[in-house]
Amino acid sequence: MNLTPLEGLSSPSLAERYRMADPAVCGLFGSHPSNSQDWLGRADWLDRTEANRADRSQLASVLRAYQTRIGTHEAAVRAIDSLERDQALAVVGGQQAGLFGGALLIVYKALTVIQTAKYAEELLGRPVVPVFWIAGEDHDFDEANHVHIGSIEGQVKRIRIERPEGARHAVSRTELSSEQWAAAVEELSAALPDSEFKPALLDRLREQVADAPTLTIAFARLLSDWFGSDGLVLLDADDPALRRLEGSFFRRLIERNDEVEAALAEGDSRVRSLGWPVQAESAPGCANLFVHGDAGRVLLYKQNGRFADRRGEVSFERDELLRLADENPDRLSNNALTRPLMQDFALPVLATVLGPSEIAYWGQLGPAFARLEIEMPLIVPRQSFTYLEPGVVKLLEKYEVSPLDIIRRGDELKAQWLERQDQWQLEAKFAAVRERFAELYAPILDTVAQVESGLAKLGEANRDRIMQQIAYLQERAEDSVAKKHDAGLRQWDRMRFSLWPQGKPQERIYGAIHFLNRYGPDWLELWKQAPYDVTGGHRIVSE
Template structure:
């Protein structure tokens, strides 16, 4: 296995906001406390060192309960116990309950989290660090999670649902397993994948338990702790902050201020998410709907449920589990209940986290370090051989397909397709005409300029036609080039956003995760190209 790295900005797949954040651009410094560098974590530990011991006890108790029927590794058991100690801190990533983990980057998120805890332990041996996977059990967008891609096909779970996805019954997934099995064949690795799918979804009653089983199978031996935040004891710790949202619109006011600051920057980054006056849903079996306030009364959107101010505060006191944070307040919830130092997420996630610092300050909750998860392109030995035979560099394959083809055709063509010398020669000729035009009236000068533009455009058209002619002549090479690029960038997007881990597991089996853990360095700040044998 070999690993090469390139800057995120050179891939063409990451926003200016994220690239500027990674570069430490000064204009973004008001939107976070500390950059994601190993020497910054000592200060982050100091910022979080007053995390309440009572919160640790609640967290430990909840995790013990959530793991009571889980085949738990010794490393995970130790990590759960360590969370009771004041010297223990967490690193967190979160992800939806995608069917069979969904896109490949699910693995990269968790590997980044586990690997960072190892680096932190080496740098701060007096402390302990626990990797946490936060399951988004309260999300209600079923259409985002009900499928995964396998060998170019979409395996989709069709089901009429409403409410949070975590409690969803797993019935109806037998047909997905059958279709999946038919595509995989009968190798040893295929048998393991079938076993995992069957045990996760056919032997567990709901999506939360199924996802916990699968994540535990993949990463339990590395000490990963999996947390479901949809718990009444944990929600009780959040209740004071929910109250401020209900009565003061505290989150809304601070996030709006931050958005205004971001919009004043010259870079025009755009806004990832807009807050609501109340940033909580009302959650019951079968539905999760927004809470809205009007004229002093609180309504649950699209239902007949309503409360006076006194009634909703009593509801919060008696049933805190019924108040579900949205995308704005879920990060706050996480930091209230965990002794957390760092959140690891994708570019879109970090973009909305950068809108939240002022809200955290208002709530007097330390803001975590934000780290972009590892991103990677896995290239097989066969694919590397193809690239070498066609003399295609790793930088070349990140070009958009049109630029990629044009660049390579120019390189391999026995005809010079670059008309730059002809353009220069033509412009030199027009210099004499401009001198002549300067001695007469303005109308002639305009005619000369128009003729120059016309002839330069004609040269460009001829160059384009020559390029097209060479593409036709070298069609076989073009086909092979685009074929390998399409393999590595399915749907003209990053591999990690399309492939499911099962495609790589079929090829590499038990070696896959250890190889990726060895290859991915969470603080490298670069995109990884992993060449697997």
């Protein structure tokens, strides 16, 4: 495995400054993963505050039950046992579910969680368990219902499942039919290029959706397939059994809601004072809690002493909401700004693995953690990669360009290459013709304008039509040149579609399923060998 740092891809951002250990930005978080003393300090704080979190035995029961639903791996069960008995700590990362595993960055996040847990275990000399927190409570179905692959035609294709009609419930509460799953698998089958690995891949997907699971369960089963043997423990934030453990913390968030709101506003101000935009601005009067009901999942605001949604369709007295926290906590859920607080209550979080956008809004949360007498866990940047496919490596060598060249200006370089193939110098010759024609035609325009003023516009229109015909002939001639070099142009497109599909990083577009179809299950093992970097960063990987 060859790894090369990909510099210059990330624009200046709060997350990038944090990754580089900028003291001012690190002050928003209170620690940095590059400092071993911060790991020791966090572990010590967790030990001292053990009684303030969810009961480990009850948590372990919830986790075991969920692993049974998605497919148990011995390594994951041993990790849960350790979390219960050995006072193990946890490294946590999470993501919204994704159809057929979602975007490649999810694989990289799970990988980073696993590697960070191993790193911390060696550093601290005590068990550290990797935990992946699936945000099944989120109700934005369109974020979860698709995956992108490279199709037979060589283009990026999106495979998706439409949201069922009705209220916008959490993804984990959105039922899907057997027909929907069958159609999605068949669409995937038709779009994926044939390979020796395709039949087994599709058969496994069909097995996992045979009982018409929710997107969250199907997603968890895939992640368990891919990383369960590495001890990755999976949980769903919307698991009713987990919610029952969280009821007391929901009560705390309700009772101290005004304090939390003020602290979030203070966090916004701190980020702005450093010159950075606020990633997830806290709204005045927002309770930063959702409630689930017949109308779907709705965000609550404080209005005249009550908690209600914007439309006034759902409304609770404070005591009613507290009773809900005590008796039906599964009807409540967090938003992005209170989920990190809940995560810290549910698990002994030594460190949390975050992507750039997540790091940006976690930078706002320091005052909220402090207001609730919680220390923020260590923030570990998710590792990012661009995979150089073997065929693409050969093309880069053939055309003497680098991956960064293709990413930054692939279309420009493609156009320049095609221009160099033009032995007839069409551009220069047609430009000369246009210039010479304009010179020859100018005196005619002057003359006809003198003959009759109304002829000037007619002459200009006539000139423009001739220019259009010259341009048309040039376009046809250039198309003919392009057709002569169609294979070469397709190769330029191949590099671009692989490294920078749809003008975005590879990891944000293609799903792991795209590469597993091309290169088989051993391709996933490649990433488990990637050297770990506690500060993340983007690296190019080739075999």
